Amino acid sequence: MTIVALYVPSDRPERVVKALRSGADGVIVDLEDAVAPARKAVAREMLASLAGEIDAAAREGSVVAVQVRINARGSAWHDDDLAALRPLPASIGVRLSKTQSADDVVHVRQALPGRDVHALLETALAVERAFEIATSGAASISTGEADLRAELAVPEGEEGEAGLRWSRSRVVNAAAAAGLPAPLLSVYADVRDLDGLERSCREGARLGFGGRTAIHPRQLAVIRSVFTPTEAAVRRAEEIIARVGSAAGDGSGTVVLEDGTFLDVAMVRAAHRTLAAARR
Structure with missing residues (x-):
């Protein structure tokens, strides 16, 4: 069961190596927001060494679930991202950014047969379609809240927690209704504010989330402390x-x-x- 998953940019291989040994339950190697457009091709090339790095970490006792977050369907980079994933072991999941419909999930599953597809719901429309997406063959669904906050005019940080409560609950309910694992909360952007992170995690735990994604190793212990049962x-x-x-x-x-x-x-x-x- 994944409680905390750490995002790391694919074009920074030294960070990928560290992330695999960070103590996170999962590592999400990012081809999307964490990688500048000019670096997308380099980031995809770096994926070729991912399987070897996973094996090396496992030999050292660090066994984690690994996903690659790809650019959204319809973007200029989506098809190349799919092509870069095909040679990798099927145990490496794909995290589909900006999933808008069940058809988006079906499209990726057909392009990458045998691989788990984890859908990120990042818009109001995607949240409205949460159950449809959850029952499309996705291995999990979760929220991506930067775009969602902007669309809903919800403030950044803790001030906006209440404004996201309904959307978050909708996704938790859809996952449960579809028999999927409890979703992971979206990242908490202020890596220095560990007290705020803890309060936000507790709010998410009360809503039924099972864990959280992180963007910095210093966030891992706080997230784990909240979502690990006493x-x-x-x-x-x-x-x-x-x-x-x-x-x-x-x-x-x-x-x-x-x-x-x-x-x-x-x-x-x-x-x-x-x-x-x-x-x-």
Whole structure:
């Protein structure tokens, strides 16, 4: 389970190497916003060494999920990005920027068969189509909030958190309805404001997000501390699984804990999710 994923520009290979050993659960090698137009071709060429760097990091004990964020369908760079990904191992996922429709996901899946496609929803229209996109074969959906803030006239930083709440909840709900993992929150742009990052993460956790993407290694510990279940939460999840499992076994199907909480078998799913997050 990915709790924190670190973005790194593809045209900075030394940063890619460091990111793979940073302690992040995932690394997103970026061909889009982090790479200037004049550097796009260089960034694609650098991808040729990515599989080797992943293998080297794994031999050193650093095993992470890796994605490549590509430029949006219809952009001048999209087709070349797809071509650069084809020779890479299928275990490297593709993160599709500015996904606007289910057809965008289908297009990439057909161009890169066997590879997970993770859809970034960055506009009001994409958020309105969240469930359609989530059920198009995407491996995950999540928000990209820089463009979304601009379109919705939502202020930058913490001031705009409330203005994004509905859009964020819409995406969380669509992912759950489609049976996808809980989305990752978009990046927090001020890498120096760790207190603000923590508050923002807690707001996202309350809405149902499962983690967050980061743009600097110093953000990783804060994100992980918020989204990793506490020891008390883990103990409770273990109790729920054990007690409800026993109830199901003896045919009762329900149980009441010592604190008066009424449980049934439906709550086991959330408990398993808690334990999965705790294992990272």
